[in-house]
Amino acid sequence: MNKIDSARKKAELIINNKIYIPKDIKLSYPMDRSTAGPTSGSLSITLTFANKNVKLAISQDQNECFSLQKENDKFHILKDKKIFLENVEITPILFHAPRQAFINLDDRCIYSCAFCNLSKQGFLQEYDAEKFVKLILKASNRSDFQAVALTSGVYPDNTEIIKKMCYILKNVKEKLPNIPIGVEPCISNKKEILVLKKAGADEIKINLQIPDRDLFGKICPDFCYDDVLNILKEAVRLFGKGKVTSNIIYGLGESDRSVIKTIEKLAEIGVVPTLRKVRINELNKKKLEEIISYKSPNISVDRILRIAHGHKKMLEKYCLTTKTFETMCLKCGCCDIVPFWDV
Ligand code: SF4
Ligand code: SF4
16 A cells, blocks of 8 residues: 555544444453543554554444454454455554553643543542652563653643653653653743753653634633743754644644644744644533534545645755654654654
């Protein structure tokens, strides 16, 4: 299968975001339950085909569009009961992502970004920083361990989360100095970026989230668009070009032009954006549609691919690539069409 066809198939799977697995199929690896990211709160499986990873929530619905089939020890994906992809692999997850111990420090958040899929179940309350360090060090014994990443909701406040991240960074770096560590914090003042860098972070993701300025104000009311851009500039100064990324979520009624303009705005200052199609589910649908005052639009495979190609072109224009990242989403690739990997 060529790169164009496999990217198209991946985009179709991303749009559906779910797969049915018949009960008689025994999986070689346990399913993952993420507390962050597009499959947050659901059991999920990671599948690999044509060097592409895709993570899908497990559906209980036998009539789901996509289902998994096992035949003579090989796995295939069916679409409407017909072969869609042959010989897919089931990829083991370390924590949340393949080959990464990607830890969410808190699944609670004091902020209220309307698209947010954080599970908000409070699953992680009993974990303190020391416990997370132990978990990561234990995971480092696995042969597929290659990287560490830390994300978090903001709870009880940002100072506490930055402190927790720094404690984990210092203790993990001390024992595993050669392992890349990425962090995805909320930054409330620029000094926190230096503190994280000094504690041992190699890569950083500071999320702008919504490309369109007007939509941003409605969807992320606790944040300021220009502040995030200024914080990203400082992050590039400290971490370097190709080591700073920022989530851009599209599919809420903005134009392609607005998405591409925002990619350029970030690329110009040395940031490599992570482009993500919004995932609408029962956790965020009502709130989002109330805020934007229209039904969330369907997103086509063509639009996902068009944006991915535009993303790649813009990165090339500013001599950036996604391949400089060793941690987090640009390396994992499970939820998005990632330029230079997938297209
Ligand atoms: S800051 Fe916004 S996107 Fe991040 S966890 Fe909190 S509510 Fe979700
Ligand atoms: S792409 Fe990002 S959000 Fe999705 S599974 Fe990978 S690390 Fe998690």
